[in-house]
Amino acid sequence: MEIGYMILLFSCVLFLLLSSCATLNTISTNQVIKDGDTIVSDDNMFELGFFSPGRSKNRYVGIWYKKISTGTVVWVANRETPITDKSGMLELSRHGNLLIRSGDNTVIWSSNSAISTMPVVVVVQLLDTGNLVVWDRSTKNECVIWQSFDHPGNTFLPGMKFGKDLATGRERVMIPWKSVDDPSPGEYLHYIDTNGYPQMFVRQGSVIRWRYGPWNGLKFQGLRLKNPNPIYSVQFVMNEKEIYFKYEIKSSAVQRVVVLPDDITVRLRWMDQTQEWTVHNIEAPTDSCGGYGLCGPYASCNANRYPPCRCMAGFKPQVLDEWDRANWSSGCERKRALVCECGSEFKKISGVIFPDTRGSWYNHSMTLEECEMACRMKCNCTAYANSDIRNGGSGCLLWFDELMDTTENDDKQDLYIKLAASELAGKQDSPSSLNKKKRVFTAVFLTTSVVLLLFMVAYACIKKQKRLHMKEREDRYALDKKDNSVWMEDLDELPLLSLNKIVKATDNFSINKKIGEGGFGPVYKGVLEDGQEVAVKRLSETSQQGIEEFKNEIICIAKLQHRNLVKLLGYCNHRTELILVYEYMTNKSLDLYLFDETRSSMLDWPKRFNIIQGMARGILYLHQDSRLQIIHRDLKAGNILLDGDMNPKISDFGLARKFVGSDTATKTKKVVGTYGYISPEYAVHGRFSIKSDVYSFGVLVLEIVSGRKNREFSHDDHNDNLLGHAWRLYKQGRSIELMCASLRASCVIPEVLRSIHVGLLCVQNHAKDRPTMLSVVLMLVSESVLPQPKHPAFYSEESSSELESVSSVDGSMITHLYAR
Template sequence: MRNREWMQDLTIPMDYCDNYGVCGPYGSCSTATLPNCECLTGFEPKNPGELNQYSGGCRRVKALDCGLEEGFLKFSSMKLPDTENALFHSSMSLWECELACKGNCSCTAYANPNITTNGVGCLLWFGDLIDIREYPLNGQDLYVRLAASELLGFVASKRLNKKNRVLIVVISTSSAAALLFAVVYACKKKKKMPHMKVKETWYGLDKKNTSVQVEDVKELPFFSLHEILKATDDFSISNKIGEGGFGPVYKGILEDGREVAVKRLSETSQQGLDEFKNEVMYVAKLQHRNLVKLYGYCIRGNEMILIYEYMANKSLDTFLFDESKTSMLDWPCRFQIIHGMARAILYLHQDSRLQIIHRDLKAGNILLDADMSPKISDFGLARKFVGSDTFTKTKKVVGTYGYISPEYAVHGKFSIKSDVFSFGVLVLEIVSGKKNRGFSHQDHSDNLLGHAWRLYKENKSIELMSACLRDSFILSEVLRSIHVGLLCVQHHPEDRPTMLSVILMLISEGVLPEPKQPAFFTGESHREAPSVLSVDEYMITQVYAR
């Protein structure tokens, strides 16, 4: 034919049930019964009382409400429904398939279509189920979604359809809560299945095993645990590249050849679902050259896994505080890192569609790519805020010793100026190659901030610079960086500059304002100024030493 279309010339059904959709939506056809059509368990005829009551198909006895107690009835020995409104995922197990369907309110049924792969392969239906029939000898299992009240009613009255060998599969509240983000496979296949609509709200388990709502994760791909295990060689110790407060990090290679860093929540971690939610919801929406890119996530049972772009040079602290590697960071490289961090923090505070306070800026969370360009990572403790300088108070102080601002450590108050303080600490560490926490000097007991302040007051700031920079440093840039760092770590947040001012000061040659005494300064000549204010008796502090 010219139009290259098929024309139906003659059809010869083998039996009545071979006619397409003869029993309508949710109707099942069988040649062993009269009438040949009947409704699936949990459904009733749309046109009861009519001579052919199944001509319009069937409807639910109880409507779905997307509640956590909804579950599935297993129908055995069935021909699977028409797949026009179905999605196939080749690497999902039957368990993952169940989680995926449970997590999407539009999903009406699921099945494993490939009976030869020992449970691997997943079909999910969205909308009415059409063209179902019984195949007693070589049929397949079909799991159909029903309302919680309907399932409970079947249990109570024992009204099970024995002919279809129906088995109730109910996900309880606690196990259903473990379905965090289970259906973002749709995001992963979105381009191939444009008719798919993904629900934007999912549920997961918090540390108390209760349900927690997670919103708007449609932009981030979901990876199956099978894919992650294959990429990391079953979390081989040889692929482990680090460990943080969330858990161990492994290098992996995806099937498409991309190198990734796989961060896996450990059983002993102080973090959990809240931090996992932050990473997934925030990082997916943040796009900046100096922010690490999150490729996707995986969750199954107690496993919570995040998949990032791989950073060839790991984190800043692996170079900065290692005597054998610190010389690899010359001054141009360090100045580039300072600039990159500043631009990324400005983006978080002002230019992103979400205004974010990171709350855990530190050398270990600054990753370095193959070109030594910095990328801020780990948004598990991040918080959204409204306004340019709004303070928020919390009773749970989280973060890392040495980088936390005084108003946050003492009173639980944080703002964008908390991040500015942490940035200032980082600048002084980058210039000196020394950690703020644990810094020691033979002539005094100051920490790094106090030592930098002392040298500044004595007009000896250049002595703060690491000795390995003597052959590469630019004096004006080093002194300006130290000066800006001291402005950022001033005790009172209102005295600290914004990140926009920081960037302008770093690239300009104008006169800088005089810094005031830094927080946590312990110099003997300043004993009258308390290093830390008294702790609010109503505040519970929990600082992560990472």
Template sequence: MTKIKFIIFFFLLSAFIITPTHAAATITSNQIVRYNETIVSPLETFELGFFNPANSNNHYVGIWYKKISTKTVVWVANRNTPLTHTSGELTLTLHGVLLLRDATYDTIVWSSANSSSNSSNSSARNPIGKLLDTGNFIIYEKGDSMNEEEPIWQSFDFPTDTLLPGMKHGKNLVTGNDRHLTSWKSADDPAFGDFSDWIDTKGYPQLIIREGGEIMFRGGPWNALWFSGTPNLKPNRFFNFTFVLNHREIYFQYNQIDTSILMRIILQTNGHLEGLFWSTSKQEWILYTSPQLDRCDRYAVCGPFGICDINNPLFCLCLNGFEPASPDRWRNTDWSQGCRYTVPLDCNPSEGFKKFSNLKLPDTQWSWYNQTMTLVECEKMCKRNCSCSAYTNSNMSGTGSGCLLWFGDLIDIRTVGEDGDTLYIRLSASELDSMENSRSSIARRRVRVIVPIALVVLVILVSTCLFYHFYKQKPQQEGTPENEFQHDFENTSTGDEDLELPLFGLSTILKATNNFSMNNKLGEGGYGPVYKGVLENEQVIAVKRLAKTSTQGFHEFKNEVILISKLQHRNLVKLLGCCIEGDEKMLVYEYMSNKGLDSFIFDKTQSELLDWSARYSIINGIARGLLYLHQDSRLRIIHRDLKVSNILLDMDMNPKISDFGMARIFRGNQIEANTDRVVGTYGYMAPEYAGDGLFSIKSDVYSFGVLVLEIVCGEKNRDFLHKEEYNNLTGHAWELHNEGISLQLVDKCLVESINIPQVHRSIHIGLLCVQRHPEDRPTMTSIIMMLGSECPLLTPKEPGFYIGNTKQDTTESSSSHKTNSNNEVTITMLNGR
């Protein structure tokens, strides 16, 4: 009996000793944590133990979220020295060192002493390790009040790829420890990857991401509100920011306001920095922000003194007062050489500064700063130093304070909208005088124009009042609006043909659309809103209403009526009539029950409704419609605004080309025209049209090629940004085609329905259409033949707006700097070059 009691006591004692390694938040000296044993934070937010990635046989010690369904690792101890079996042992020594030991071979795999910059480890007498609910594992001295700010050692000082709330991201200037993120090598391998995220402390501190040793992305310097180039990453109701800059340390930190939400910032394996939060309803991580938005975020893409503007079709511009350093290269969209002063500086005392607003501040590696100076003092200091090229406040909050100076080339500038910063750039006196004279001249011209116009308007107002007074005394004639409408078109008709277009009364349209009810509204474009309506004969219509504030105006309204009234084709939208009464001008179209093609291919849910056969049929239909416009119609029409949202789908998914407000007529043997008024949509415009205002049928062919690639891929050309190449969709497609892996471009929802030869052929044809030079592009006649046969195809040349291989360009750009001492937007007006 005594023996049985002893055995029971022994098992209870064993259970008591082992239990802390399973659920305790702490580990004491010489206590061992083995495989399948963990340390859990007090509120069970985080867990520390052994893990192995999904598709790997290697084993690691790490920290992960405990209570969520997707195992998400936030810290790894032995990321470059994995265990190949499950006999690892984690222990805390008497000196406060965390050791990972391979019990099979009796070797030390990893030690916190190797990463520690705190010499106090050796003086520890009774250390304890604890996992906090912040995700930080700390080692501290038992008996002392636990100091989370200055423990013996902490995992937060040695992050892997994840920045958690409360973690310091930056450099300890006393110990030299530089806390930065390094991406995993792959999703299944936590070893050091190619990308690292730093607070760069050379010059004024700034956020950068490196690929190897080269800067890939720069978030800009801290401006007391956010990093200059990342205004989308700003404090909100979920978290706030702290940035510390003193003689002891420089670091960035974000802290949660609502601690019930799990959030993290991670440097992905592709080099993208992403802010994520955990959705309890969807049980997945949701992206809420990323500082890398588009191709303008590629480091130094426009070279020294160049500025990247994502809303400009050519992306790169020279700052005012500068010109391309290599005009030939610049015209060929090679911006690596950047820009140079239009009038070189000569250290003349009369040199001054021009103010530029809404920018990401330039690279601060070659900068100087003072946190107490005023802006006036800053300007004086810059002006005294002939090498100083620009200045601004280092603190942009409130009225601004501090001084930040740049020396030499200004590199990596971009526009960032209203949340951008202000920069004062040094220019020659003659250049500043020229700018001032230009402004004065413009002002004088405005006065000369405005005064006569004001007088004319006054006369018109008086005349109108008098006319209205007498007009009210007379009975109004029936049909006046229609007569006025016909008169408006009298001088714009193309020949002797009548319009033969039904005219609808305003009362008819109001009744059909339920007084333009919001419930009837289908959408809105640059022209104005579009409403669904039902006529008395139960015919369903779409009413396109010209907005009074429309940037397109009555010219495009007339243009569309004249053109489309003379066009009849199954792949062109049918115009049923128009309405003009008073200030109201409307076009009445057949109603397309499936709306626009964009609502299908760019919507991840709706896109599944368009399988490959439907998409291929749509591509062919659009091609036939364009062929009719270019060759087979009574008029030879250049559409000039062909894009996915202008392709409507009827109930049988037949495509109909719409929106002819920007179209132009070519007569006789005319093959090309030029305009100072460039209209269209970024991402679809051909290079020669966007840059020089030249358009032809080959301009439409370019747009068709973009459209084909978007239909295949399910992504917008303009919004597409490849994670590694920084190319748009056309550039990425060309890269894949050259590598023989075009199928990687295909929308994932098409995998089960694709006809591989058709997909390959469609991508190939799309690439032929988007070639840089118009003479290389096929005609729509050739495209129809290529789509309908198996004839051999030419090898596509480089597409327009192609940027090239990022890694290669980055290296070239970097060496250049050393040598020099660097949702769809519709255009309404842009001066051609």
């Protein structure tokens, strides 16, 4: 009897254990998940249960990573209806409805997925993909009743569909959290618009903020998406049933796409080596063309141009303000109206993100020639293009409305704009205009005759001048015989200005025109013949710099175009004269304001924070997004120039170095730069990398917040430099005391503290601990939790041996550069 009882007891326990194991990743209709209980996916990657975000005490049902990055939430059920205590329960009704109840049994959230057919065998399962699925298992073929992947939040996981189900009308959109502590829907909405050719939009409330552009066969035009690539594959499906975009991971890598509360979209990748998320890509409207419809209809926007807006060919500004400047909010209008009976022609525009395609028409089987004919036959057609750029282009896309929100970029896509035939061929002339043309022709004929005679007289002079010009070119190309082909190619991208023109612009380098002095030589303000103000940098005879720095500056900056980099307009190489001509910066350099007791009051906190963000975007462009990847090597307050609106522009690329791909570090025997901004690994061992620029940026951030120079800083209680003082205050929880007194009235304390924190992360002693500039930009614009910094370089409490090795570096190895 006792043996039988023991066998029965053992069987019951074994049954319960097996039942528990079988339902580890599921919830059936007879189960309740209470606050504190969880279910886990088979591969242990994802976990579901109750949680509280950030500093909030509210309770939500969510899904988060378990195997890696524990607590990183990817989906929330009751975003708008939290529970204020830990009495919540998650259950599944026998009709297939997923419910969250509070302690008093009130339903505070429902999946609204109940079905009426009976009998029903339903179960909820957390899949290895992170998808929570309600299954109907009453038949052989299991049927999905509801799934969390149909209701994305702020996270886009591999396998998720982003788009619209045309059969049910369900839209799969992304809505960021309100804040890191509040997962309720924020004010931004990311969605695919299907009214016409599909394209991706971002809306803030009812206002369209920006547009990614239509799908072109490989990607949405405005996305910084590399397709194909070895890490993930992307797919865009467009048929009668649904229109959606999704991506799948090709390897074992873990990725997610997150929309942050301030509407910055980041693609994050888990790194097993460092056990942290790395920013793989970032999408944000950071340039001057970021806003939707900025330039109005029939105008195109280019962030590297000022002003960025310009009418398309065949169009003119619709409204002119005082001084004949275009009011771009009204856009452009046709110079000559389209008249269907009079015929039309097409103007090809290359390298653009297509205009808004809402209301457009498309056909995937038509050729470009058939597309042109279709547009020509429809009087109200305004433009046409290939809808798919793969294999040389295919498909047809027609526009029938105003061409709105066109942006110029490097994509090899062509847009064909319909213009009146007379716009390209010329209008039919009236008798009065013919008489006028005859008079003009006669005058031109006589003038040409005189010119021909003068040409014969001047022929010998021209040949002589040509020989002199050829000699100058030979001298110029001889500057670097080792790399002659690259040197020639880069020079050809910039105007070669005559010495005579520069002398005239600067009143023969008048002392009254001098605005600064740097390591290269003096800088003068000049005015060119067309009235443009410029800054002229002339190599001095006593400069330690010369041909190498001159050439390096041109090679680096000639290929760089960014709103936060100073623009090189031209150069002069005439015998011993080496001259660089830049755009003129009205407010000169940052150090003139930052470290001057009177002028510093002109830099309130919003201006300083804008300067910090602008510098970060400029350095990020140099490191990652430019045609040439650049390490600047001499970032300092004197090399940050300010335009009329106090926007920062990075200057002085004489010491910059190029790198390719992952080759981000190198070593040199000659250390160049400016004390106070040089990283320890560079000063001591001659090793420089992109992390050297990150270090210099961190020093600049702390100088901007404090208004004090790193090298000249002193304190009554200790011998720390500015970095050590900032670190000491941070450890004591008194970071706000680093802020200079003039900022008290204008400061935003969370932004100040975040800037100090980011600055300390950038000046950490070891290069590997410092973040990349991509991470820095993300940390500055988001409210994410920041990692704890380690001690900064050259901190006085560290061992004296390293400090002694730094101080023993031969001063002649450092090239001191000063503000322009």
